[in-house]
Amino acid sequence: MTDKPTTSLTIRRPDDWHLHLRDGAMLRAVLPETARHFGRAIIMPNLMPPVVTAADASAYRARIMAALPADMSFTPLMTLYLTEDTDPADVAAAHANGIATAVKLYPAGATTNSASGVRDFEKVRPVLEKMAEIGMPLCIHGEVTHSDVDIFDREAVFIDKILKPIRKKNPDLRIVMEHVTTLDAVDYVRDQPKNLAATITTHHLIINRNHILAGGIRPHYYCLPVAKREQHRVALVQAAVSGDKRFFLGTDSAPHTDPNKLQACGCAGVFSASNTMSCLAEVFEAADALDKLEAFTSLNGPRFYGLSASDEAMTLTRGEPVTYPSHIATGDGPVTVFDPGFPLHWRVAD
Template sequence: MQLTLHSPLDMHLHLRDGQMLQTVAPLSAKSFAGALVMPNLVPPVTTKEMVQSYKERIKEAMGDEVFEPYMTLFFRPEYDYAFLADIKDSILAIKLYPAGITTNSEDGVDNFSVEALAPTLEAMSELGIPLCVHGETNGFVMDREAEFIPIYERIAKRFPDLKIIMEHITTKDAVDALMKYENLYATITLHHLYITLDDVAGGLLQPHLFCKPIAKRPEDRMALRKVALMAHEKVMFGSDSAPHPRDKKEAPGCAAGVFTAPIALPALAQLFEAAGVLENLQKFVSDNAQNIYGITPPKKEVKLVKEPFEVPSSYNNVVPMFAGESLAWRIAGGI
């Protein structure tokens, strides 16, 4: 049994920089035709020159694969219309991080009043630049996403022409909010479709499944699966694949992030087939993103084969999800 995916896209990806970029970029480029690349480097990507330089490093790292890195800018409240008009053709979206809420987000936003954000959001709305948001407060860890939803709602109401992407949603509350506003959309990760908090900390602690936002309850996973498996037009795949070296994961102060880039498509095929909706995978991993962002990705066919795939224990010291386990599908040609 085979499945051909046409121009699959990962609309939330961390490629890092330096040696880590050299390790992980070829893996995403093998599986996908393009990806939305996150800007939370050190220092964060905040200028046109930084965007262009980072894109050049990504293209160099991925070799000859057909792959388009869609670039993002790290949100700053002081961006004005002239600055954004000049950079618009170099980016696909702007990513907003609450200050200190996740990896390399210390320079993020600490004032979420609409008035404080309005100058940049008004310019983005006028220029048609989508806003991607890591939607968490710094409250109790299980409630952070739910507590952020009123902020989404205020922005969605104030800027109805602004496309807002709720990144890596994890809760039923987020799914419900998504359906209330025409200009809200969302990415859903592989790991949040598979795991709950019990998989992370219900027995021995599983550091390679620790992420932000943290995995939630079974009823939350069920809500995510419902909209993902039906490939609802408001949701799309975004892996939030976040590589860290083994010594940063298996350590005190475990780094947050699940590395899924090389196993994402086989694991998604396994999940969609088990639900009897394998035909919906194309929409979830490509068509919906094309419609939401208004993009035409490079033409690329990725063939999946229904054969066991033994997931490597690591990729150059980066441990993937399902390491050492067997998945029912593999990418033709290997990865």
Template structure:
């Protein structure tokens, strides 16, 4: 490839770690200048033999050509050599190296993987490049970091009262903004109620003003078109949530007559460019609970979009291949979908393995593995219609572990770790940033976040629970070990 930018292609990535399945990487060399017989020329020789290297970016010596290495100009004596693989999208040709960071770093996810070769007196490193074979799939001495634009959560339940005070920090320390669900008791049905709820959230943040709650209204049969105008004028309401009556937690006040009483409101939402956020399940007791999303698409969503093709719709927490196909078939920019960590990571077996697992119970319920695979395939393909929405829904432990447990998975503390794991396993870490940080604000017509967050691939254990004044909350993957721990930049 031309220019002063050297790309080490995927076919050679096995030298470092098989999990580094990216479309292209930059190989960089770092070292400590203490004596050993291992030189950089050995690396060039090996790469040349395998037909893989033309240019090498050396950390503190600039960009060097193969000829310089062959001439011995950069053959050094190194101890504890360290290699860094860095992926960057899009790939860059014909751009001077010193302009790359300035031009692309603010808008590009970077993947940094550092591998250290520990020196050993009994097995000193020398020009025999065969020692590199020890790296094949081994993964020892690995530091992996993924820096992306700060994500937003486009579907979040914060509750109120003591629960709000307990859970708000788990979202605020990771996400820049969040669409806040309105299913409180009583529900947030008016703009005035949304403003009051927002004030409660800001108070609970205790000065962490970097987090911005984006409020929503709860759609009912009594909602008026005038209320939609007020919501748009308020500057704090960004969507209207459709709960079919009885579909999920606190949905008893939901819609019973969408195509009748609610149609004037929906038409005003088109006029105000106000998105409709849809819990996509029918509530007919004759319909199997595992089929309710599919039936909702056929009975409700397709006719609605045919009638109001310019209505912006977000199908929340999609769980089936039918939902994926439907969203993909719609006009881009008009219909989108949020995807939760649990529906990307778990399937319905996770509800029953080892006994009933109430903390994996949510609505819509987890589906077959084939549905999960279809969602993963579409999301990790880079499709702009899908974006992050955790549907994190905290309940007190006693309300989950009881004879009639509440639906909802509390995943805010682990969401980014699980999203990263899913994308890594799909070989699509280069697509993660768009899903977490770009597609959502682009759909809502909001600017992307300028801060960054770094995911470090380090093992951490999820707490068994989080205590608060009235009890405790059990998070998703409680007690398990996860990787990809997020750190927000200052």
């Protein structure tokens, strides 16, 4: 006699600990795709110009709330873009006043709109020391950008050359390694007893570099950090489904219009806000770990950030395949929704 397959799962409402909403017409179009399912999200600050100061973050938050449909509830958790000129006092005030939840570190040139990021890490030492003192987390895009480092090795080199020295000098600094993509990163997080966690994206649990390159270039799977070998994808799945409190969901859902993706030098980013929960349920079911989905999406993130888990519930049901739109329309142009490449039988119940 075999157990009947699970066809319904109720969890606390999830949060997204790494999200791009952009601004203007794009913001108005993509925000409902997240707010439909997620109660809170860490909002990335890499606008043009970037969200650097407390005043910038407060103004951006106001624009987000103005764009939120009246029948939806959602809390944006703002971040400040770390530059070599960032004022430690402004950062501390933003945190104390509830304006900014975290600070985001982009190595200069690492990804979309990161030109204002950090080149000399010694110049941001005072900010990092102040953050450690007040308990404010640092969210890191963990890649070096040196031209002599292979793009598939940039995360591992960052850990050795940048992250380890930062943590040695600031052991009390709370750090989130965002969108980890390698076994190296998973092992490093597992080896650290405190003050370090990692987010994992939906798409990195599903695609490897073959999805981007084998049989032709598929720009809608191109992201940064770029997807790696299959062994790394497997390591990410094992970390996500383990229940380990140091790993939690950060979709890195990053909308770009199709004209900006489909060109000679296309933008990096995968837009997955619409179907993330269906995709994740498939991944966790395949790993026989549906009972760990709530920890990954709804519990581990709030725990690391010192917040309470949601009091709201979400129910997912399994049945005939659910179809999501291939694109969403925005005032800036169409945005392609992430295609996992397999049927999605799980859906969020109304």
